[in-house]
Structures are given as structure tokens and as C-alpha cells.
Amino acid sequence: MSRDQPTVSVIIPNYNYEKTLRACLESVYAQTLSPLDVVVVDDASTDNSRDIAREFPCVLVASPHNGGVSAARNLGVAASRGEILFFLDSDIALAPDAIENAVTLLTGDPETGCVHGILDAEPLFDDGPVETYHVLHAHFWRRRSVGVVGTAFFALAAIERRVFELTGPFDENLRDSEDVEYSDRLAATHRIRLTETVVGRHDDVDRLLPLLAEQYRRSQLLIPVAAVERRRGGGLRANRTSGVLAAGLVPATLPLALFTPWLLLVPLVCAVGFAVADPGLSRFVARRKGPAFLLWFTAVHFTVHLALVLGAVHGGVRWLVDPRFGPSVRRRRRERSAAAVAP
Incomplete structure (x- = not known):
């Protein structure tokens, strides 16, 4: 060149x-x-x-x-x-x-x-x-x-x-x-x-609904693609891992309240953990749009995270049961393995 x-x-x-x-x-x-x-x-x-x-x-x-x-x-x-x-x-x-x-x-x-x-x-x-x-x-x-x-x-x-x-x-x-x-x-x-x-x-x-549907669809390939990656370092992350985990734990821990209402504190703590997981992002949004918009932003961000978690779980299951789902390299590896053991 x-x-x-x-x-x-x-x-x-x-x-x-x-x-x-x-x-x-x-x-x-x-x-x-x-x-x-x-x-x-x-x-x-x-x-x-x-x-x-x-x-x-x-x-x-x-x-x-x-x-x-x-x-x-x-x-x-x-x-x-x-x-x-x-x-x-x-x-x-x-x-x-x-x-x-x-x-x-x-x-x-x-x-x-x-x-x-x-x-x-x-x-x-x-x-x-x-x-x-x-x-x-x-x-x-x-x-x-x-x-x-x-x-x-x-x-x-x-x-x-x-x-x-x-x-x-x-x-x-x-x-x-x-x-x-x-x-x-x-x-x-x-x-x-x-x-x-x-x-x-x-x-x-x-x-909002099309946004959640888009995030749900896209996240289905997170696990299949990660499973075939050879290089782990330096990948970009749009969201903090702690925030994703905290958001996913909110609905997962809500049933604890069936035992005693005091256990509602567990999903509440998880929700607070999500809200403070990325302070840099929160400061940026507050500077650009003000504290009132930050509250809106955080609520939408939480629902997006739930869509991401649900989509990733769905995609992981699809990847386990459907050999056609995910990167082509996986299918090629299976074909090579099958050819190697064929009589």
C-alpha cells in the first residue's frame, strides 16, 4: 500500500x-x-x-x-x-x-x-x-x-x-x-x-420495547462467541460486570420474600449495587443532562441489563442444543472431529 x-x-x-x-x-x-x-x-x-x-x-x-x-x-x-x-x-x-x-x-x-x-x-x-x-x-x-x-x-x-x-x-x-x-x-x-x-x-x-428486544437479540450470541474466542485480554465491555451481576440478581432474589418480607432487602441491596456499579457513567450523564435525567437513565439502564441477562441465558441454551447456532468455527470444528473418527 x-x-x-x-x-x-x-x-x-x-x-x-x-x-x-x-x-x-x-x-x-x-x-x-x-x-x-x-x-x-x-x-x-x-x-x-x-x-x-x-x-x-x-x-x-x-x-x-x-x-x-x-x-x-x-x-x-x-x-x-x-x-x-x-x-x-x-x-x-x-x-x-x-x-x-x-x-x-x-x-x-x-x-x-x-x-x-x-x-x-x-x-x-x-x-x-x-x-x-x-x-x-x-x-x-x-x-x-x-x-x-x-x-x-x-x-x-x-x-x-x-x-x-x-x-x-x-x-x-x-x-x-x-x-x-x-x-x-x-x-x-x-x-x-x-x-x-x-x-x-x-x-x-x-x-423502549424495541430497544429491549434489540438488546435481548444481540446478547444471545455473547456466550457462543465467547466460547470460541482464543484471545481474552483487551476486549471492550459496554457494561461493568458487577452491574450485570447485580441486575440479574434482583429478579433472582425476589422470591426470597416468600419466606419473610425482611428478605426483600436482598434484591434492594442488589438494585442499589447496580445503581452505583459505574459511577463514572453516572457522573457523565448527570453533567450532560442533570440529576432528574440520571434517574430516568438508571431505570432504563436497569431494564436493558435485564434484557441482556435473559438474552445471554437464552443464547447459551440455544448454543448447547443447536449446533447451527453461533460462530461457523464451531460447526467446522465438529465436522473435522467427525471426519477424524469416521471409519
């Missing part, structure tokens, strides 16, 4: 994001470093996404069926030409210098194979307090983790094509947690850097 002016391909997977796709593409074409090409992979959208993409001089790859974000990103790579691949979700609008800053970091450190950025503390479109909750949390935990990390999130990430080819494609069996599985392979050979100089504004979920 030329170290002076590397070419960049922006790859945007999209599924029914007509609300944000135009803002996303406008931000890409307003970059201080112009990309060589922009590839929008429409994953069988049923809205007007494809018409919006055609308003811009991008390459539109129209998938005939919905294969998920991993498959869409792989299609985008195949249709692109740049030496650096910049992956961008279609519900994010980039700051004007995001691509240039990512390229500078990649070319300045030969050992860094991937650079990914943080989400702004303000949403792309402000749709209410639920979205404000999620955007603040997403900004905070990424912001405090900047530096060399073990996990990359490809909603907003740049990787050299040669590194991508060495690591291999995204696992198309995964529609969630694909970033974590891919990072496990990537971190074995290259450094991953999270930076606050690559920023995008995200349009997040704005209603």
Missing part, C-alpha cells in the same frame, strides 16, 4: 434505513479526504433506500435476499477497489475529518491493522429520551476505552485491505456479535486501535 496517498473504499451495508441513508452518504461525500469509491450494499430493503442511494455517485450492490450485515460487508469488499476499507453503518453520519484521521492512524503505525471510532454524544436525529439514553451510553463506554483494544466495532472502522484478506471475511452465520468474532481473528496478528478522532453521529433506537 502506498504510504503517501492510500486509496479508500467506503462500504455501507444497509437494510431499511431510508431515514438516515441520505445523511450518511452526504457525510461521506463531504469528507476532507475523498474516497476512491463508495459501495452501498442494500440487503434486500423494502423501503426507498435504493432510490436514495441512486441519488449519489456510489456503487449500489442490490442483494436479492437479506443475508445480514456480515454478508453485506463481504459483498461490499468484493465490489470495492481501495487499499483501505472504511466500514460505515447506514445510520451513522461521519464528522468531516473521520476518514482522513483514520487513514493517518493506519499509515502512521504499521502494526495497527484496524482503527475504529466513537459515536458522538448527540444523536443524528433526536427522537426522544430513550434514544438519548442509548446514545449517551454508547458514547461514554467507547470514549473511556480509547487506545489499543482487543475488539473492533465495524459500524465505524477502517482496515487495510491486505489485513482484511489475511484475516478472512466476516462470518456470514452471524447477524450479531460478528464484530467480536472477527476481532478475535484480527487481534491475533494485528493491533486494533479505538480512537476519539474518528467520530460519527448515530440514529439509535428511540422506543
